[in-house]
Amino acid sequence: MNAAELRDKTPDELRDQLVALKKEAFNLRFQQATGQLENTSRMGQVRKDVARVKTILNQKAASAAE
DSSP states (O other): OOOOHHHOOHHHHHHHHHHHHHHHHHHHHHHHHHHHHOOHHHHHHHHHHHHHHHHHHHHHHHHOOO
8 A cells, every 4th residue: 555545535435544554453463472473574564454454543633724
C-alpha cells in the first residue's frame, strides 16, 4: 500500500482500514507470543501501514480545517 492509493480514499474508508490494520497487528502480536508467527516482517509492514494511514488522515483533517 502506498500513500498515493491512500490519498484517493475517503476519511471513512481510511478509518475502516486503520481498524483492520490494528486488528491485524494484534493478531500478529498474539501469533508471535505463541510461537506461531512465520512471516515476522509482516509486523513491521503493518506498523508502517498504520503510520501511513494516520498521516494521511491527519493531512486530510488539516486541509479540511483550513
